[in-house]
Amino acid sequence: xxxxxxxxxxxxxxxxxxxxxxxxxxxxxxxxxxxxxxxxxxxxxxxxxxxxxxxxxxxxxxxxxxxxxxxxxxxxxxxxxxxxxxxxxxxxxxxxxxxx
Numbered sequence: 001x002x003x004x005x006x007x008x009x010x011x012x013x014x015x016x017x018x019x020x021x022x023x024x025x026x027x028x029x030x031x032x033x034x035x036x037x038x039x040x041x042x043x044x045x046x047x048x049x050x051x052x053x054x055x056x057x058x059x060x061x062x063x064x065x066x067x068x069x070x071x072x073x074x075x076x077x078x079x080x081x082x083x084x085x086x087x088x089x090x091x092x093x094x095x096x097x098x099x100x
Contacts, residue, residue, distance in 0.1 A: 027068055028057075034066040038075070 048054040
């Protein structure tokens with residue numbers, strides 16, 4: 001790889017990182033930004049919006065917008081407990097059951 005190619009690759013990496021940082025600064029994302037932010041395909045995001053599985057806004061009936069904070073909440077739904085958390089819950093339930 002030539003020196004020029006290495007520089008171009010580094011510049012490309014820097015540009016990508018800047019784009020990612022800009023997404024984290026915005027409170028409202030357009031459709032394409034939301035696809036990048038969620039790392040999903042446009043067709044999948046359209047399916048999620050058309051079935052009303054993801055919160056979104058459609059102010060003029062055409063373009064879709066998303067609040068980044070609502071996307072974060074949506075991503076964090078259906079949390080799975082760790083084995084340690086489940087064992088602790090079982091232990092607490094057994095302890096409560098013995099007290100009765």
